[in-house]
Amino acid sequence: MPAKADKLVTLIPGDGIGPECIESARRIIDATGVGIVWEERPAGESVFKRGIPSGVPPETIESIRKTRCVLKGPLGTPVGYGEKSANVTLRKLFETFANIRPVRELPGIKTPYSGRNIDLVVVRENVEDLYAGIEHMQTPGVAQCLKLISRKGCEKIVRLAFELARSEGRKSVACATKSNIMKLTEGMLKRTFEEIAKEYPDIQSWHIIVDNCAHQLVKKPEQFDIIVTTNMNGDILSDLTSALIGGLGFAPSANLGNEVAIFEAVHGTAPKYAGKNVINPTAVILSGVMMLRYLGEFEAASKIENAILVTLEEGKHKTGDVVGYDSGLATSTTAYTEAIINNLGRTPKTISTRAYKELKIPRLPSDPVLVRPSSRRLVGADIFLESGLMPDKLGPALEKLAEGTALKLKMISNRGTQVYPDKGTMIDCVDHYRCRFIARNASGDLTDDDIFALLRRIAAEHRWVHVEKLPEFNGEPGFTKAQGED
Ligand code: NAP
16 A cells, blocks of 8 residues: 555545534634645546445545545445445454544533433444345345454454453443353454453443443443453444433544545435435544544644534534424534634533543454464265244254264254254254264364265255354364253
């Protein structure tokens, strides 16, 4: 990649309310005199309509490669053209692996939580998990989405969460996972977190199951400082946390990677408000504040943050999402922007900004291999079948087919629960079976040919869908058991 051009920022106005929010943020940033040079580029709906299915055209990619820094409005994901979200595409194209979503109680914004001093950050892994979007129809009636979690991805996001705590003077990092159910994927984040936490003894660390995290966020949100979590958990938790402090109009975010950073509101295009000059631009303005800190412009960042806080504190200018669009009290987007510009240079009376230090974004070796086991062994294979047979017919048929091969049938499961051998359970089967075959010689190491030989026999009589090898790394199984499997 070319070196980052100083103070050059790619500006993507986006769709729906995007252009109004972006114009507001750009005017305020320019009014500080910080001297950002904007390079405006398209993405989203207008690009889908040009027939570019990614929603991100080459001129935008070229600009980001040069500027390495983006302030963007929300992008719509139209149904019918454009198969993938242009937002997710942008985040993934430039490996912005961390999504930072801070929320803080704001003066003059009344919520059921007012007075509780909510001030927390959700640090969401941004490129892996179910959002990799690797989906396949397994049978005409059964769909699958792969949840890919890597040790490298976990290590980067965990280190970033701890570095963020240090740069913002925060005391604790909670890791929210569903590792009690998804022991290998969600569990990888938990294990990595517990290991890396030892390198940050100055920061308190704890693990919380993600569903309880949602419960605790509603019950006692002030107990949290930083929450680090996987992509989908973070998406859901961060919409929840934005509601705690007044809604999506106030929730900014940063997508950070080693090469590129993209700053945007958490909210979407809110199409019903587009072009009406009524929406709340604060989330995008605060995203601009995060961008200025990323660029090392701490003074301009605090100046804008303070001006927003003064404006809210004085309470003369509030947008429709805060006071009601039909209340007759709502300030327009442009008047709200002007009020903030007029307040640049003033400091709020009831709230202060944090002392921010430069955030060190962790950089791991670019070698794709991060974990090298000292031993590995192939102990079996899960062969997935599309079949209309009931388990009591399918099981004996597969046992017969495996006779004389290096593998034997251990069990069959349906959507993760063992259905053969029958354990007296009551499962409403669908036409998608996972058939677990293991080595007849328990201490042996199977070969690919052993699996091909079995698969060829099965394929002659059944419709196989896919195969998962069952590996052992360092003597530990690299797969989980089915529900009910011994
Ligand atoms: P949304 O655009 O975030 O809007 C949901 C609701 O949030 C709005 O109807 C409005 O609530 C409130 N809201 C959002 N932003 C606001 C603001 N700046 N000021 C005041 N109120 C605001 O979510 P959506 O309707 O689910 O999604 C619409 C489109 O945006 C979809 O195409 C989606 O894919 C896209 N999207 C893009 C991004 C992104 O670019 N990063 C993120 C999310 C969604 P009330 O109706 O209660 O007034």
